[in-house]
Amino acid sequence: MAFTLIEKSSEQRTSQPNLPAYQSGDSNPQACQIDGLPGGAINIAYEAVDRHLTKGLAHKDALRWHGKKGQRCTYSYAQLAEQTSRFASVLDSLHLQPGERVFGLAGRVPELYIALLGSLKFGAVFAPLFSAFGPEPIRSRMEIGNASVLVTTERLYRKKIQPWRDQLSCLKHVLLLDVKGELPSGCHDLSEQLVQADPLFPVARTAPEDMALLHFTSGTTGKPKAAVHVHQAVQHHIRSAYYALDLQPQDIYWCTADPGWVTGTSYGIIAPLCHGLTLIVDEAEFDPRRWYQLLQDEAVSIWYTAPTAIRMLMKAGDTLPAEYDLSQLRFISSVGEPLNPEAVIWGDQVLGLPFHDNWWQSETGGIMIANYAASAIKPGSMGLPVPGIEVALAKRLPEGKVEILPGNDVTGELVIKAGWSSMFRDYLGQPQRYQSCFSQGWYLSGDLARRDADGYYWFIGRSDDVIKTAGHLIGPFEVESILLEHPAVAEAAIIGIPDPVAGEIIKAYVSLHSGYSPDEVLRLSLLGHARKHLGAAVAPKEIAFRENLPKTRSGKIMRRLLKARELGLPEGDISTLESDEK
Amino acid sequence: MKAQEIREILKQELGAIAPEVDLDTLDGEEDLRDEMDIDSMDFLRLTVALGKRLNTQIPDEDQGRITTFDSLLSYLIKRSGE
Numbered sequence: 266m267a268f269t270l271i272e273k274s275s276e277q278r279t280s281q282p283n284l285p286a287y288q289s290g291d292s293n294p295q296a297c298q299i300d301g302l303p304g305g306a307i308n309i310a311y312e313a314v315d316r317h318l319t320k321g322l323a324h325k326d327a328l329r330w331h332g333k334k335g336q337r338c339t340y341s342y343a344q345l346a347e348q349t350s351r352f353a354s355v356l357d358s359l360h361l362q363p364g365e366r367v368f369g370l371a372g373r374v375p376e377l378y379i380a381l382l383g384s385l386k387f388g389a390v391f392a393p394l395f396s397a398f399g400p401e402p403i404r405s406r407m408e409i410g411n412a413s414v415l416v417t418t419e420r421l422y423r424k425k426i427q428p429w430r431d432q433l434s435c436l437k438h439v440l441l442l443d444v445k446g447e448l449p450s451g452c453h454d455l456s457e458q459l460v461q462a463d464p465l466f467p468v469a470r471t472a473p474e475d476m477a478l479l480h481f482t483s484g485t486t487g488k489p490k491a492a493v494h495v496h497q498a499v500q501h502h503i504r505s506a507y508y509a510l511d512l513q514p515q516d517i518y519w520c521t522a523d524p525g526w527v528t529g530t531s532y533g534i535i536a537p538l539c540h541g542l543t544l545i546v547d548e549a550e551f552d553p554r555r556w557y558q559l560l561q562d563e564a565v566s567i568w569y570t571a572p573t574a575i576r577m578l579m580k581a582g583d584t585l586p587a588e589y590d591l592s593q594l595r596f597i598s599s600v601g602e603p604l605n606p607e608a609v610i611w612g613d614q615v616l617g618l619p620f621h622d623n624w625w626q627s628e629t630g631g632i633m634i635a636n637y638a639a640s641a642i643k644p645g646s647m648g649l650p651v652p653g654i655e656v657a658l659a660k661r662l663p664e665g666k667v668e669i670l671p672g673n674d675v676t677g678e679l680v681i682k683a684g685w686s687s688m689f690r691d692y693l694g695q696p697q698r699y700q701s702c703f704s705q706g707w708y709l710s711g712d713l714a715r716r717d718a719d720g721y722y723w724f725i726g727r728s729d730d731v732i733k734t735a736g737h738l739i740g741p742f743e744v745e746s747i748l749l750e751h752p753a754v755a756e757a758a759i760i761g762i763p764d765p766v767a768g769e770i771i772k773a774y775v776s777l778h779s780g781y782s783p784d785e786v787l788r789l790s791l792l793g794h795a796r797k798h799l800g801a802a803v804a805p806k807e808i809a810f811r812e813n814l815p816k817t818r819s820g821k822i823m824r825r826l827l828k829a830r831e832l833g834l835p836e837g838d839i840s841t842l843e844s845d846e847k
Numbered sequence: 848m849k850a851q852e853i854r855e856i857l858k859q860e861l862g863a864i865a866p867e868v869d870l871d872t873l874d875g876e877e878d879l880r881d882e883m884d885i886d887s888m889d890f891l892r893l894t895v896a897l898g899k900r901l902n903t904q905i906p907d908e909d910q911g912r913i914t915t916f917d918s919l920l921s922y923l924i925k926r927s928g929e
Contacts, residue, residue, distance in 0.1 A: 333878060333914075397886055420881070550880055551887045552911040577887070581907035735888060767888050793867030801865075801886040 268606040268644040271619045275639075279595050280515075282638035284508050284652065291653025296540070297504040306470035309477055309499045310349055310386035313538035315468055317342045326543045330375050331559060333549045340375060342541075345382070347464045352383025354462035355455070356414065359438050363388030363469055364476060365413040369524070370394040370403060370421055373548045376442040376455065377524060378534055380416040385477055385496075388469030389414075392479035392491070395525030395737070399800030400425045401747060402489070406481050407433060409491050409693060414438045422449060425800075473497035479693065480527045482627040483740025485730040491693035492627045498531075498687035499539060501631040505651050505687075506536035509623050509635035510567060511596045519545035519559070520569040526737065527627045528600055531687070532569055536631075542567075553581035557589040564593040571601040573735040575608045575620060576766045583615045594618055596638055600625070601736025602768045603724040606644030622647060624724065626710060627738070628702065630687030634679075634722050647714065647722040655682035658716055659707065667704045676715040678728060680707040730824045732761035734769050739803055741824065747798045748773055748805075751791055753781040756814045759805065760828040773805040774827055776814055783810030812847040853901065853923050857916075860896045864889050875917035882916070901927050 283294070300316045301307055314327070323343040330338050340348065356367070367384040369391060371377040377393075384391040392410045394403055403425055407415070412435055417426065419441050427449065430436065440455040441448070448454050471477070478494040506512045510532065518537045522529035537544050545563050549555060551574055560568065578586075597612060598621040613619035623635035624647040634656060636648035650656040658677030659667040670677045681688075683706055692699045702709055713725040732739045741759040748757035756776040761769030775791065777783060788808050795804040815823045818841060827846065829836050858870050865883045873882055880890065894905040894913075903926045905913075913919040 397884065399884075550890075554908045555911050573887070577891070577907065585908055735886070764888075766891065770888065789863070789866040793865070796865060796884065797867040801884050801889055806888065806892070 268610065271609070271613055271642040271644065273639055273641060278638075280513055283511050283513065284637050285639050287637060287640045287649055288652055289650060291504065294507065297500075297507050299500055299503065299539075302468065302470050304470060305473070307473045307496045307499065308385060308388075308468050308471045309496050309535055310382045311468045312499050312503070313535055314342060314346050314349060314382060317541050318346055320541070322541050325541070327538060328375060328378060328544045328546060329563060330546045331548060332374075338375065345379070345538075348379045348459070349383040349386050350466040351459045351462035351464055352379050353387035353469075354464075354466035355440070355458045356384065356387045356389055357466065358458070358462065359414070359453075361387070361389060361413060361438075363471070364390060366390045366392055366410050366479065367414040367416065368392045368394055368407055368410065368412045370396055370398075370415060370417040370425075371442060372396050372418070373523060373546050374418075374442065375546070377416070378546070380440075380442075381524065381530065381534060385471075386466070386468050388471050388475070390476045390479060392481070393524050393526075393530055394481075395523060395802055396421060397800050397802040398425075398525075399796065399798050399803065400429065401798040402743065402800060402803055404429055404433065405488055405743070406491070407436065409481075409488060410479050411435050411693075414440060416440045416442060416455065418443050419445070419449065422452065471496045474690070476690070478530065480530070480627040480630075480689075483731055483738050483743065484698075485740060486742055487698075487740075489740065489743065490695060490698065492630075492689040493691040493693055494630050494687060495690055498630050499535060501685055501687035502531050502536040503539045504653065505632040505635075506532060506540060508652055509621075509632040509637065510536070510569060510598060511638040512537060512540045512542060512567060514541055516542050516566045517545065517564055517593070518542045518567045518569075519547075519563070519565045521547070521556075521574060522569070522571065522601075522736075527630070528569075528571075531631055551577060553578055553585060557586055557591070560591055560594060561589040566593050566595045568594060568597045570597070570599055571736045572599055572604045572608060573601070573767050575599060575604065575612070579608060579611050580766065583611075586615055591616060597621065598623060598636075600632070602733045603645070603647065609642060609644040619644070624648070624712075624722070626712075628689045628708070628710070629681065629685075630689060631685075633681055643717075643719075643721050645723065646717075647724055649721060654685055656680070656722070657682070657707065658714060659709070661709075665701070665704055667707060667709065669707075673716050673718045673720060676713065676725065679710040679712045679714045679722070681710065682706065683708050730760070732759065732769055732771055734761060734764075734771055735767045735802075737802055739771060744771065744773065744795070744799060744803060744805060747795055748775060748791065750798075751794045753777050753787055754791070756822065758814050758822045758824050758827055760824050760831065762807070762828075762831055770807065771803075771805040772807040772809065772831070774809050774811050774814055776811050813844060815842055815846040816844045817841040848901070848927050850920075850924050853927060854920055856900050857897065857920055857923060860893055860900065863896065864893050873916055875920075876915055879915055879919065897923065903927055
């Protein structure tokens with residue numbers, strides 16, 4: 266079904282858009298300039314926080330936090346500068362060396378934001394972890410990232426870290442941010458240390474190419490990949506937010522993404538602070554009434570959220586938003602997975618503003634393709650390339666080569682001309698895997714898309730077996746490995762099946778060793794096993810038993826075939842099928 | 848339906864979502880999502896399942912009122928009495 270173009274009217278605007286008419290070239294506006302540090306150094310924390318202190322923003326609210334239990338607290342830019350310096354000073358007192366890795370595992374609490382910026386200020390590398398991960402995803406990521414320090418809460422530490430902490434030899438220090446009673450042995454009380462720390466600890470003069478952030482992502486095979494990002498990535502964070510999110514100094518900005526994922530870091534912390542905005546952070550999980558209340562009470566003007574949340578809001582009804590004054594909202598956008606056209610239109614009709622979808626990945630570090638404030642929206646489309654970013658569609662050829670597909674009305678793999686500042690610089694410890702993402706100067710995204718006659722891009726699908734559930738990328742290997750550790754399981758395969766709210770949910774197919782019965786007791790045992798090790802975000806939501814899983818001659822399970830059958834789609838080429846599903 | 852029966856149904860449905868959790872050690876006043884490690888999708892499935900079992904509807908907009916085991920139980924008792 267074709268959806269009507271959503272045109273923009275200048276009469277509806279409360280401010281002049283940053284990109285009044287779409288252009289593919291970058292004009293490098295003043296608002297996108299970084300200040301930098303002496304000697305050509307660039308530090309993300311300096312650009313996000315400290316540089317604002319001399320520009321009249323010292324007493325402006327940088328962060329307004331809403332706690333689960335109704336608490337509210339604010340940090341001005343000056344207070345954030347002090348707290349992040351204190352955190353950097355704590356790392357110094359622990360004799361950490363610049364470049365060492367600090368991992369963050371916590372809900373959306375101010376201390377996590379301070380830890381991230383403070384780590385960067387010190388010159389350490391910060392790696393955010395999603396707090397809904399179970400012990401296994403946490404451990405494997407900390408091993409891959411060679412974690413020296415972990416910042417977490419007492420509850421998460423006791424539940425998910427303590428049982429195996431001693432086995433992770435690289436981990437030197439655990440900083441607990443909410444110690445109330447007795448401090449668990451081998452941990453530090455972060456609050457106590459912050460009080461004693463230096464409030465004026467200076468920003469590290471990091472080189473533009475120094476490692477700043479590690480973002481974990483998943484592929485079809487093997488363990489998670491740690492995408493390496495450098496300090497000069499901040500240039501693209503600023504520029505992309507200026508164009509694609511239309512950030513302006515007067516805006517109150519709320520990004521609902523968790524900092525455990527790349528959106529919650531690049532656009533939940535770094536970009537809005539670099540633009541000197543006031544940032545809203547909500548600790549609580551999704552709750553439609555709370556969200557509308559927050560949009561109203563904080564007079565949010567720019568809102569960046571995700572398809573799963575938008576679809577949940579749609580489910581909660583069209584009359585609910587009318588109970589709130591959302592008149593301050595001026596630009597709303599979405600990322601994580603393609604936003605269905607119905608949701609874009611729902612925003613326009615019910616909230617009075619259409620959602621602007623955009624596209625990027627952990628590897629790109631920032632938005633690459635977007636719908637813009639002043640440009641017409643084609644509902645369901647990813648939009649147009651961010652000014653200054655060269656996007657193309659390509660066909661893969663033998664021996665790692667690609668052919669760029671010219672013209673419009675074409676379909677191919679999305680590729681981006683390498684060299685933008687927030688491009689990942691490595692998969693930590695996996696240089697060959699990194700190299701295989703590039704060909705002839707292009708980054709190969711693994712996403713398939715179509716470019717229409719007007720140059721708009723439309724997402725088609727992934728070229729691999731990774732699953733996008735509630736906007737989170739999950740690799741089959743990590744889930745299947747845990748299922749195979751259950752004594753009953755002989756084979757396991759994971760696919761994503763369509764879900765009206767989450768986009769996809771994870772479904773596991775398992776075959777059993779002899780002696781085990783495929784019954785409800787075993788299903789619950791498997792589900793519990795997966796949840797205990799992987800956590801709710803990664804564990805399958807559904808489990809199906811099979812006598813045998815379809816395999817190729819070389820013994821590889823054909824997930825593609827399971828998915829086609831699950832969805833009632835054509836099975837495609839099954840010439841390599843050796844042993845079929847039973 | 849008696850409160851005790853509703854409590855049992857709630858425990859059964861929580862057990863179906865997060866079978867690894869020992870429900871007897873659950874702190875009824877703590878955030879259920881933290882206590883049981885359930886995400887938004889799990890919570891949605893839970894409310895749908897409870898609605899079916901108790902022949903009632905749990906509007907999405909009520910989510911903010913049912914964040915703990917105790918508040919969810921009280922809510923269900925009240926709703927099934929309506």
